[in-house]
Amino acid sequence: MARRKSARIAAQEPKLPNPYGPHNGDSDDAAGLMSASQPSSPDSASSASDPDPEPRPAKRRKVTKHTPNTTTRSPTKYSKSNSLLLVQSIFTSAPHDGRALPLRPHPPSYHQPLLLSSPSAQASLLRWFQKEQTTRLMPWRKPFLTNPSRADLSRRAYEVWISEIMLQQTRVATVIAYWNKWMTKWPTIEDLAQATEEEVVNMWTGLGYYSRARRIHAGAQKVVTEMQGLLPDTVEGLMKHVPGVGRYTAGAISAIVFGEAEPMVDGNVMRVLSRQMGLMGDVKGDKRVVDVLWEAADRLVKVVAEADGEEGEKPGLWGQALMELGSTICTPKPQCGKCPVTESCMAYAEGLALASGLKQAVPDIEDGIACVLCELVEEDAMEASSQATEKKGRQQTSKFFEAFQASSMKEKDVASRTPLSQELNTIISHAQRFPLKKPKKQVREEEALVCAIRRVSDGQYLISRRPGKGLLAGLWEFPSYILPASNDSTTKSRKKQALDYASGLVESTDGYRGELGTVPWLFSHLRLAMHVQLFELDDSDRSLRTLPLESNYRWVSSDEIESESMGTGMKKCWSLIKATRE
Ligand code: SF4
Structure with missing residues (x-):
């Protein structure tokens, strides 16, 4: 799907030639690296806005018996053809019903996002974001511009660009004051281009990573002198022509400002998608996991945009909704009881099954291919966690609930009911295992x-x-x-x-x-x-x-x-x- 910037500028404005060529609407290369401007450490980026401490990693064991000889758990030895096979296995299999038990080990198709095939969950997330988006008073969040003038579009792209760069590694509350001050001093990209580098770096004092300020300044001068003040509308154009803009920032600008169906994946989105997909992988160190999450985000935004017709606000709203969910509800210690997308969440379904005492099913490993992305949690660790939560819950609840939990239940019964409070604790405890946490490097x-x-x-x-x-x-x-x-x-x-x-x-x-x-x-x-x-x-x-x-x-x-x-x-x-x- 190609959404053209030129179509978004009001007819009375002179149309300038697009120096970047047509936008290739194909999916992004799943093997692409994380962007330079994206937070180098997705979880550390998210921690800026997430108040809860990281949970301790669960005891894990490596499972080799289901891993075919042609694959290995080492990221560096995983060949490109196998990587493509892995992505294919996840995204092209028939959708599963999403109500599985904690299937470990499991086939790659287990991680196919249920959100992809659930219009009701997609609508639920968008509805939730429409209500929530103004509560944190972010001044750069503004209505999508329909039929804007070139000047309006230029300014909007500039505002989003500055906010996205400032938000890297910095809390929202801190950025609000900086962004307001910045826009008062340099309301347009032309104003910024005329400032000295010294002034720009000075304004940046306190945000850290000062090379970002220098790149913004250089980028503004380039956009003004070579692009008539308007940022490119495509991810490719933004990454190629604007210094300091990587895959994440390019996706955010392209989707939020220009309505392009492009993904934006920061640390918060990685956590949300890891849980939605039941993917217990290393989002910091395993490139295959990162690729799969970007691929999922790419497919999701395109599905949502398709439903919206030719051009509109949905891609930007969708990307921001996922990020907002990750920074307010699906935090390191999630509030699953308030989540608008429990129906499509694998971590939630697994946790609920675990809390309900259902036994682990025998996994179906299609074509001998087992998932090699997940670290596998030891069954006894899971059970211990479940029992510990149940014990705590029992101390707080009545005999009635105890009897109810002990009764025999079927999977579909589990899936369709609201969890009891102690079950919710087990769900949250289970969800906290996603994504995989590696020991932090010593400072x-x-x-x-x-x-x-x-x-x-x-x-x-x-x-x-x-x-x-x-x-x-x-x-x-x-x-x-x-x-x-x-x-x-x-x-x-x-x-x-x-x-x-x-x-x-x-x-x-x-x-x-x-x-x-x-x-x-x-x-x-x-x-x-x-x-x-x-x-x-x-x-x-x-x-x-x-x-x-x-x-x-x-x-x-x-x-x-x-x-x-x-x-x-x-x-x-x-x-x-x-x-x-x-
Ligand atoms: S149900 Fe819980 S774990 Fe799943 S997306 Fe929602 S908050 Fe996150």
Whole structure:
């Protein structure tokens, strides 16, 4: 299905040639990699908006007896042809009834999303989102533009683009204030293109990952000079021509703004689809799992868009509905009792069957192909979980419920009734197992000296610019030095190291005033302790104007520091310095 941007611009507007060629309406390549702009860690992205802690992974065992010789559980050894076979097995088999017991091991077709063949579940999710979409007051959420002018479409695409980049790795509540401030300063993409990179990075201070700000700025200049201010409407065009736009952001812009039937898969959507599909795979480390989830999202949005006719708001609403569900209901600890799509959820059906005490069925492994994406939960772990929840529930409920649960039940009876409260606990507990959680990597710990070198005569401070690549690239800071790893970091040892380091910057370090304190700062991969050292140099210091690496160093006033492009951790060091001097 091709939904053309040109058709969406009002007839009175001059039509410009589309430099990107026709949109290929075929499904995205299932073997495609995750986008560069997509949160590198889908779960960490989702955790920004999800208040509940990650549950502990269940005890698991690897099952090899059902795995054919031609396949292996190692992602790196899974051949492309087998990968395609796997996708085919999931999406082209006859739909299952969705009321299976926890079938482990199981065939790939077990993961075919029931949402695909359930118009009632699709409608239920959209209805729920129509009611919910205004509750979190996100200013970038606006009605779909029908028959817009070129200027309106340009502005709408710009608004969604900025919001999607800001939302990567950042909470919605934080982004709202930044987005409003940004749009007040640069209401159009042309305004942004005229700003300096310094201004843009400065505005970004506090959002982290500053390369995103630089790419947005470069992208705005490119879109204005080469595309007459209007972002491309297709995923391919956006990814190819706009710096910093990856598969997720491209899908969001294309669907929300231009009505294209394109998927948008962030960490929240990965969690929702893993549960809907009963897929207990590693969404961070197994590319095959990621591919299958993108394929499912792609098929779903196309099915929903088909039902909507030629062009409209459904693709954007659908993508946002899945994301909203993942960030408010289907959180790491889900609220299944409030979910609008329980009828199509495999994790829910499995949990309900588990809570009802139904025995595990013998799986039907078609053509000898077993699912190789899921880690298999040990039966005894599942039963233990179920029994633990039941026991807890029994303490809270009456004998009547106990008797009811003990009675013999058929699968269809289980599927069609509302769960009891203790059963809901089992369902939630079971759903929390999806997606598979791998142990988190340890965060590296480092210590740094941050040297505030102040010139007494005019009160100016020495600052330096970080290298153009790497952590906090290009930002300004007080001259800093990462301490070698050691177990004996003390105030005394740091004083010696600070004097050594500063002597490479200024000729005399007689003005050393001591350590003001330590500012802890946490990056995604690094815990940094910044020990702030103060130097006050008088004018007799001959070296003040003969610094090394001159272009990367400046003397600046306190007011200039306030408005300088510095990382948030360094700004906290500045607060400590100011507080000491007041
Ligand atoms: S039923 Fe529960 S696990 Fe399934 S999608 Fe809804 S909230 Fe998520």
